[in-house]
Amino acid sequence: MSPREGPVLTLAARWLFPVEGDPLESACIDIRGGRIVAIGPREGRLIDIDYGNAGIIPGLVNAHCHLELEPLEDDGWKLGDEPQNEVEWLKQVVKQRWLTDPESYAETAIKNASQLVKFGTTLVADITTAGASGPALVETPIRSVIYAEIIGLKRLRAMTTNEAAWAWVNAVEPALKRDRPTDGSFRQQIGLSPHAPYSTAGWIYHQAVGSGMPLTTHLAEMPEELEVLEFGTGPLKEFLEEIGAWPGLEEWKPIGHKPLDYVRHKDLRGADWLIAHANYLDEKDLWQLSPAALKPNQRVAVAYCPRTAHRFGHRNHPFRGLLERGAIVCLGTDSRASSPSLSILDEMRFLKAQNPDLAGSLILAMGTLFGAWALRADEFCGSLKPEKKADLAVVALPNQEEVNSDPHSLIFDSDLPVVATWQDGELAFAMN
Ligand SMILES: [Zn+2]
Numbered sequence: 001m002s003p004r005e006g007p008v009l010t011l012a013a014r015w016l017f018p019v020e021g022d023p024l025e026s027a028c029i030d031i032r033g034g035r036i037v038a039i040g041p042r043e044g045r046l047i048d049i050d051y052g053n054a055g056i057i058p059g060l061v062n063a064h065c066h067l068e069l070e071p072l073e074d075d076g077w078k079l080g081d082e083p084q085n086e087v088e089w090l091k092q093v094v095k096q097r098w099l100t101d102p103e104s105y106a107e108t109a110i111k112n113a114s115q116l117v118k119f120g121t122t123l124v125a126d127i128t129t130a131g132a133s134g135p136a137l138v139e140t141p142i143r144s145v146i147y148a149e150i151i152g153l154k155r156l157r158a159m160t161t162n163e164a165a166w167a168w169v170n171a172v173e174p175a176l177k178r179d180r181p182t183d184g185s186f187r188q189q190i191g192l193s194p195h196a197p198y199s200t201a202g203w204i205y206h207q208a209v210g211s212g213m214p215l216t217t218h219l220a221e222m223p224e225e226l227e228v229l230e231f232g233t234g235p236l237k238e239f240l241e242e243i244g245a246w247p248g249l250e251e252w253k254p255i256g257h258k259p260l261d262y263v264r265h266k267d268l269r270g271a272d273w274l275i276a277h278a279n280y281l282d283e284k285d286l287w288q289l290s291p292a293a294l295k296p297n298q299r300v301a302v303a304y305c306p307r308t309a310h311r312f313g314h315r316n317h318p319f320r321g322l323l324e325r326g327a328i329v330c331l332g333t334d335s336r337a338s339s340p341s342l343s344i345l346d347e348m349r350f351l352k353a354q355n356p357d358l359a360g361s362l363i364l365a366m367g368t369l370f371g372a373w374a375l376r377a378d379e380f381c382g383s384l385k386p387e388k389k390a391d392l393a394v395v396a397l398p399n400q401e402e403v404n405s406d407p408h409s410l411i412f413d414s415d416l417p418v419v420a421t422w423q424d425g426e427l428a429f430a431m432n
Contacts, residue, residue, distance in 0.1 A: 008032045009425070012042045013051040014397060015407055018384040019058050019361075019369050023407045029056060031390040034425035038386055051394050054419060055411050057364060058383050059122025059391035060344040061371025064216075064276045064303035064332025067112040067126050067133040068105045071336045072096060079340060079350070083313025086222045087235045093337050094243060102130060109136035112342055116142055117429045119343040120393025120418035123377055125216065125274055125303065125332070127193045131168050134188065141423040143186060143391070145375050147193035147216045150204050153240065154247045158201040165192060169213075185380040185389060191215055197262050198225045198236050199245070202255040205262055209271045214375070216274040216303075220259035220281050222312065230257045260288050263300065270295045274374050276332065278302040278322075279314035286318055290325040301328040301374035304366075306351045308334040323362075330371035345395065345411075345418060352412040360408020390425035393418050 009031045016027035018039060028042040072092050077084060109132040116124055123143045126133045137144045148165035152158030169190055176188055191214035194200045200217075208215050220226070227234035232249050240246035255261050255268070260281065263273045275289075287293055289300055304319050319329040331347050333339045340346070348367045352358060372382025381391045396416035403410060421429040 006033050008037060009048050010045060011049045011051065011056060011394075011422075012045070012047040013054040013056045013394060015055040015410065016384065017055055017057045017364060017408065017411070019365055020383040020385055023361075025407070027056075029384060029390075029392070031422075031425045034390060036384060036386050036388050036390050039384055051419065053397050053399060055395045055397050056384070057120075057393050057395060057411070058368040059381065059393050059421065059423065060120045060367050061123045061125075061330065061369075061375070061377075061382065062116065062121050062333055062342065062344050063125045063274060063301070063330040063371040063374055064305055064334055065112075065116075065124055065126045065342060066129075066335035066337075067109040067116075067124075067136060067342075068128060068130050069093070069335035069337045070096070070100075070104075070108050075337075077311060079307060079310065084311055086312040086314075087224055087239055089312070089338070091239060091242075096337070097129075102132075105130035105132040106136070109133045110139065112336065113137050113140050113142065115342050116140070117421055118418065119341070120345060120395070120421050120429075121342070122391035122393070122421065122423050122428075123372060123375060123381060125371070125375055127216065128168070134172060134190075137188065141426065141428045143188070143377065143381070143423075145189040145191055145214055147191040147214070149193045149195055150208070151195040151199050152204075153199060153201055153245060153252055155201070155251070157245065158204055162204060162207070183380075186377070189214065189375075193217060194262075196221065196225065197254060197259055198228050199240070201247075202253055202262075205255060205268060209268045212271075214272050214274070216276060217262065218276045219262060219278055220275075221277040221279055222314065223280060225259065226280055229254055229259065258282075258285070260285055264288050264293075270298055272299045272376070273301075275300065275302045276334075277305060277309065277314075279309050279317055281318050281322075283318065283321060286321045286325050286327070289322060289327040291327075299328075299374060299376065301330055301370065303330050303332040303371075303374070305332045305334040305339065306347050306354065307340060308338040310350070310354075311338055319366075328370050328373055329366060330374050331367045345393075349412050349415070352409075360406045360412055363412065364408060390422055392422045394420040394422075 012028040030037040113136040196218040369382035372378040
């Protein structure tokens, strides 16, 4: 149905946060044929669904996620506990992966995908290792970019995971091309994910860039990564040795001695990269992700995972410096193995609590429009704007008459849940 056909559905709420534009009090949004037709004051309008004391926001974008991962067994870590050592945590994740059978990956992915809908997510960037997140996401209305993970420093391991990733790409690509909507939007896209500089051979990065597909990688995640890249020593190297994954300094030829070399090497420029974490970028290197340092039409963004960074004691994320230089920083949850939930709303609230001076409008943009930009979906979603897809979330607001100067605080200084998710103008989730 085209946006100009069919009945108009009008939703209203106490506040509407379009992201591109100021918040509107006592507002409504008109939807027709899956798209937004108009937003404006509700006065004098006939309302189909009145959400009352709630905020209507664009659907949330989770820009870094691994739906196939479960919480670690006996994981007692909670927000507020002492930080954990990430290399020690990584050992447990690897052990758990070795013990997981393929059916349970599928079950976990389905369970996690249904959680995303309840958390108001309408677009997700997911990394698949077992091939289970694609089928799980197809069962939901959520849009997704699914990246096949490639991992291995030793040649055989790198070749094996590379072949598996390409087999998956070749298996799913024809159907995706066939079913691709003709209106410029997408339901599912695919890409590649070389895992990280400390775990993945340089030639995999070169080949991934050559593919022309959307790419994501974990970069500058922990101090141990900086050490192994610079000197070939330290706890990460010892861990890789322990699991038989260290190739030896003879075989390992890192692309460079700094994490950003993996996306900025002269032969690797021009590709779209979604950089997960980037907790440890040098202040003096931040310019490298600014628009002026990129090729025209290239999109490179950082997916910051605030609660996961906090779990491992990675403080002082350079997101402010990146944003000041015009780089795009969006938000991810990472997996349930590190994060208490897959909720971007919870990530935004955590970020606000850690950075009380940060403008609510910026935090909301990081959780919506900026993620959509990183995934080349901002033309049709990520903000509430006429002609864009009606992808939105409705968040309950506290009973608070007085609103301080920033109405976003009604969303962020609260723990009230998402009460409805709309995707393509259809109700995808409603709280009973
Ligand atoms: Zn990750």
